[in-house]
Amino acid sequence: MASFVISPHMRLQEWVAHDRGYFTEEGLEYEFKKRPKGNFSVKSADPLPEDQIRGAYQSIESGMRQTTDVSCACHWTINMAAAAGHGKLWGEAYSITPSGIYVSEDSSIRRPEDLANVPIAVGYQSGSHYSTIQALEPFLPREEITLHFGGMLFQRLELLVDREVPAAGLFGGPLYLAEQLGFRKILDTTFMVAALIPNGANEDDVRKYYRALKRAQVDIDLRPERYTHFYKNFFPDRWHDVMDTRRFGPGERVVFLPYDRGIFDSTQRWVADRGIFEAGLKDRAGYESCVAGELTCSADA
Secondary structure, three states, X not given: OOOEEEOOOOOOHHHHHHHOOHHHHOOOOEEEOOXXXXXXXXXXXXXXXXXXXXXXXXXXXXXXXXXXXXXXXXHHHHHHHHHOOOOEEEOOOEEEEOEEEEEOOOOOXXXXXHHOOOOXXXXXXXXXXXXXXXXXXXXXXXXXXXXXXXXXXXXXXXXXXXXXXXXXXXXXXXXXXXXXXXXXXXEEXXXXXXXXXXXXXXXXXXXXXXXXXXXXXXXXXXXXXXXXXXXXXXXXXXXXXXXXXXXXXXXXXXXXXXXXXXXXXXXXXHHHHOOOOXXXXXXXXXXXXXXXXXXXXXXXX
């Protein structure tokens, strides 16, 4: 039987479950594969590139994530990727990740309204893209929300810390490091994370994986300080000497509730209403076709 491949997401649960033997105890035959760190700098270009039109959705679309049996990203991207046939959205759980828009400690930006027409570095068709729009809409008209596609998460952290951008959307470990370094949160943008599994995946193995994560989640809830050292496993080397993981929080939390039809359909409409993808809803599959697990068919939200 082929091993179930686990490539840890930017969170603690997989590391804790692996370290404490929960995957094995749940009967999962698995391979634990660290993600390659790759190039986390956009500053090699001179001048800095205006936009990085590549993000979480493009990494799924191009097949970069096919080396793992569970790939996690913001729920908007996973929703759209599943509807486009790039895998199945796992419908039996989702996550919530702390996120925010950050500025330097000496910035004149103090309130969300001060971000009007200010370029905010986000990841293209990634969690910070959608969540920044969603969080700012109560404060600003849509035409005053200005996004700069500044690359992936660690690239945006680099640009913010080096004062190359006035504001940036951050989440998870980079959020905690920015706070440790004195950067200020202007607006909370906490968002949902979902999981994509390959078409035809063994759902029993996926459930074993999630049972192990559930046990790890309890450990993290009870004593988070015991596990924040795992953040260093996915931070680029540049940050290791300045980060103090004792000051970090628990980050993303797995929620063992269904990602149901209401969530799915309302998310599709939200994305379509804002024109974030060129293809409209008519070009995409519906809930039953692209969600795996025990489907829950609540009324549309």
